[in-house]
Amino acid sequence: MAAVAHFCVVGHPNKGKSSIVSTLTENDTVQVGAVSGTTRQADSFSFSADQQLLLTLTDTPGFQRARQVLAWLQAEAVAPHQRADRVRAFLATAEHRQRFPDEVELLTPVMQGAGIIYVTDAAGPVSASDLAEMEILRWTGQPRMAVINPMAGTAHQQEWRQTLNQYFQWVRVFDPMNAQLDSRLQLLRAMNELAEPAQQAAIERLITHLQRREPDRMKHDAQQLAAYWCEQMTRTLDEQARMLGESPEAALHRQLNQAEQTQFQLWLKQSGYQRLALETQPDWVKDFNQLMNTEHWSFWGLTSKELLIVSGAAGAAAGSLLDLGTGGASLLLGAVTGGLVGTAGGWLVSKQKPGSRLALPGVKTKRLIGPVRHPNFPFVVMARGLSFLQQLKSRTHARRDALELQVNASTWSQAEQVRLLGWARQLQSNKWNVKSQQALEAWILSQSYPDERI
Template identity: 30%
Template structure:
């Protein structure tokens, strides 16, 4: 314990969610660092968890064992007080003399009596029994600053939360709700701000933590935007090339095999680019229990081969037309309003890949100029090459962006106190790019068009980064 570094002991009943609360607050989802388990009494010792920025410890949290015998411990402290009112001196005597009979209660009270503030975690889904009242009394007798946290681990029965709040309000300086399995950045920040209200002596240290936390969060957001822009550029520049053989023209089985092989290679490479981006995001936000779902099977079967994907994500038809017009009507953004809705469906895109290839093999002599058949290009000149990618739909860049924004939303929204393994999926949620302002869509469309042409406009990149950072702000 240090007078310079404020300390807070997280205490409560066994399986009240103490360790999960700390895991979410401090962004730790690694069981090797902070064990979160459904096993009763998993925490058997005090674990020190420092908050360090630039090698300087600013605040310290302590994960403690849970109360095991609160009613009996309360009675023992009352016995030590005799006819007087129990207070800090009697709790200190309990800690010094009763470790053999009450090992868990003594362990959790030791740091409190050494100067730590109290964060008392309860699950308001449980009825307010005598054992909880005994815990509250013991903590009140310590005389230390006390914050009570309601950490619901299920649905709270009607009227039960108000009963908890009324009782806690009588014995604690402050009562707050903090769901360790769903709390996001703002809830974490509010919890730290609450510490200022229970012990103003450490105000400077807590405010420094809040400032550094905010700076770090903004820096992460900018690095996440950089990862997403890098992903979009790599995906839009992606092409798969294959040398042509004259024999392919007259052999249907061979040309079909080549078509399938090239398409498969294209989607595998696209999946690899997505994997790299999601991996960067997971590392930025300190998640070990999230898994990447971007694999070739999902690209050809879910992400790009269902009409629903293209209907839910990306821009609407009118928005595509407007973005293309504002961007100067570039070829990569051209959109024919006369075609049906299925022109945006991935089934049509994949069909265009096959149809374009079939058209080439049924054709005659090779043209000297590049001819685009819905994502398939025939390149002439000194050599003959078939080029696959990207899909011809003008919505393709927007669908890529939407899918990554949804993954980002899932990553930043997952509480570190959870210990279930989950996939980073983009299958849930509605389009986020459709809510953008038209001038921001125009910036992205111009840049998308330059990437699709194989020459990303570097002059637009500062604006592009700014637009993506803004999109991440609202996630």
């Protein structure tokens, strides 16, 4: 079995070391923080594919007293081939644990054989302590690469590049907050070149895994979103799950909200997020986890005016696409201008009756609750789902800010809006078929990642 590749991420405090570990291992539990000195101890994180451990990255505290450590190393004259032993002697000196806890912590895994990824933000001129850090790393004799994390401008980047080139075999810019697949692969290829031959097979496997996973995941996500959307379009009240004292409308609202939550949670889990929980994100867009808060529907779906236009177009294109019970423009106008939206879920109530059996004298006619036939519903459900997926796809695990849903159905062309309404109508009138499902999935795929060709 191939050896696991092992690299240590080191550098000055607060330069994004932990963020890089978080992004590359797709682990959002790595401690990242604005306060300098967030990482106090070396901590290892791994990336596995198909149950095989491929890469371990060790996150370390930043250098605190690099110049003093270098002075200690240089206090005795040693030949270049003895420098690594001199670093080992530094680590073996008991009092250094107290005097230089951060340097001991960060150099220990390096001297155990890890490659080095040195991180800088290249924000200011190269200082004496920066040079001391690089010199110490050179003394370790371990394979070394440098990463410029562009978190603070590029004014000094040239100076930094030229300096880093003196100490490191490979120097590149890498932005852990926004790194997409290409730049991650570039970094991994560099690691592959630097790694011990025994570790190279693991990195190669990792590269292949990431390349294959991307299109597979996109397709899978599109299928899941299509299935989820179809379920929401046809969801009727689950009486069994109705809580005591809850009205049927409220129960259906809750069930629709819950279905969205469940879907979002599943996507988070599939992307390896452990911390990004919806209910613990106070800054999330208002009512983010409340699909059925109809007051905010125009934010995700269409405005009343847009709805009227597209509904009109849909009607012209395919006859009476919108069956709102009695049909006709006046009802539609009522529905979209709030008449039905505002009432206590009036538009939720299907006109269908469950059978004359229930209309016996003295027995109240049982209403069927759902599916939701409001014309904005297909847009709102789709826009929120797509937006969620797009955000997940474009962010990295290093980010600790809130997800923001940005997609709005009004950005879709009118032809697309009409298609979506048509699909909803097909579903709600039991005319759904395999071809519709495929068309819906293909459309979602084309919408999900508009910047990419699959």
